[in-house]
Amino acid sequence: MTVGENVDHAAVLSSLRRDIITMAERSGHVAVALSCVDIIAALYFRVMNLSPDNVTAVDRDHFILSKGHGCMALYAVLARGGFLDPRQLETYARSGSLLAEHPLAGKIPAIECATGTLGHGLAIAAGMAHGAQLRHFDSRIFVLLGDGECDEGSVWEGAALAANKSLDNLVAIVDWNGIQACAPCAEVSPRIHLPTCWEAFGWEVEETDGHDYEGLAKVLGRPNAPGRPRVVFCRTVKGKGVDFMEENLEWHYRPVRGQDRAAALGRLADA
């Protein structure tokens, strides 16, 4: 099942957030998932050539969640898109579940690879894009990174490799919420302006609103300029959709339980 253009997107996105908050009773990282869920939904429902029918094909489009700690968003989207039995979400983070707090390797066909160690996804995605070109596939490779993740030196190795090889079937997406695990990004790296860095590495750079579903579908879906990898900086709000979680660092860590859970679900219902 895919979620096409004639669906009430606001309701779909709200239900994804509801699933995330429900899962987050058992783990941290709720604000991370709420930050990137609209991006992942736009990719799976509107952009990628990927459905439950072609999920095992190698020549389809591919997505790597490099910021693996945002996986509740991915699980919710996969369940909604028919890639996972929605009842599996109830097992999230429980012993014996295939839905761990970082994606497991090789268990769910729609999950390309295990991630969670930051800084790995971009180089893998670049290699996949190069491999697709060598094999003459039309597939595009999308990879979602955190802005904090861009601290990792290996991100820049991947960025250089992709630019050197002119991988115009590769799209990196930065969840640009400005907050990393212990502080605002601007405090950790005050002299770093990420879009300038990516541009200096030879990438085509774009910015867009990371919570505007229609805008995301349009920007992410358009082809790259010939011969260049593209990065889309998505302006996002960490904890988006639940006002008391928004831009509040505590919700990087805190499970959503008891009164918090009721309040968070209530905020979604009110929206």
Next chain:
Amino acid sequence: MRDAFFCELLTLFKEDERVVFLTGDLGYKLFDPLRDHDPSRVINCGIREAGMIGYAAGLAKSGMLPFVYSIVPFATLRCLEQIKIDLCYNRNRVVIVGVGGGFAYGPNASTHHGVEDLGIVGTLPGMTVWTPADPREVRRCVCAAPALSGPAYLRLGRNQEPTIHDVHAAIGIDKPFLIGEPKDGVIVTCGFILHEVLQAVKVLNDNGIRPAVLRLATLRPFPDAEIRELIESGKPVLTVEEHVAPGGLGQQVAVLVAEGGRGNRFGTLSIPLSFPETCMSRETLMTWAGLDREAIAAAFTRLTTGG
């Protein structure tokens, strides 16, 4: 070993269009024949080993068969987490080729020595580890790559290792092979230090001591069963490795000796856990480490005479 690797890789590269060669900007002129045949499958990743491993993982996911080449420490420790997660955990068939195992890059000093690689890489689940002893075994490792189901690490020396002219290399790399009769015990070894071990055996034979040599071209999966069978006799066992003791061959064989309970006299020879203080050739380093033929012969003699 290096020339044997590139020569055999060229054959495979021509036969199998899935083969991609990636280098961390090393191997000047050595991969030119590959590039002359098909430049699209030769990728100089630059000095970006972590990125190169991830990139190779992505190529493997697309159905390609990547060989990744660098000097041992850069191809292993520098990018260890990428090897663990991108290759082993995510089960991507990539062959990591480390040139200069052990003290092969002697005077280049400790930055370029690869003396802990096998122990560290060998802890990673799903990794095949090849320790060929000579150019012929290197070729067999390259030929075995298409049949792999996951990643492999191939530890090369440089280019000075002699071909060891016995019949065993022709047989295969999967199983350990016994050279000689274990009349007075066995020396277990892996990799190109085999040449030194065989020289030590000549010294021992001249003194009337006749050990067999067990050579391991495949260190992972570890051949537990074959070694258990061999030490069943209760005769002396000596391990010799161009590697530090932790995580190495000796410690693994020691466990089997202890579990076997046959009371084998047992010794290990390995590289000391310290950085050499001065510049040394490989030959000098082997003496410094107590791994030259005289030291090997003396160690086995002590085991047989109870000294």
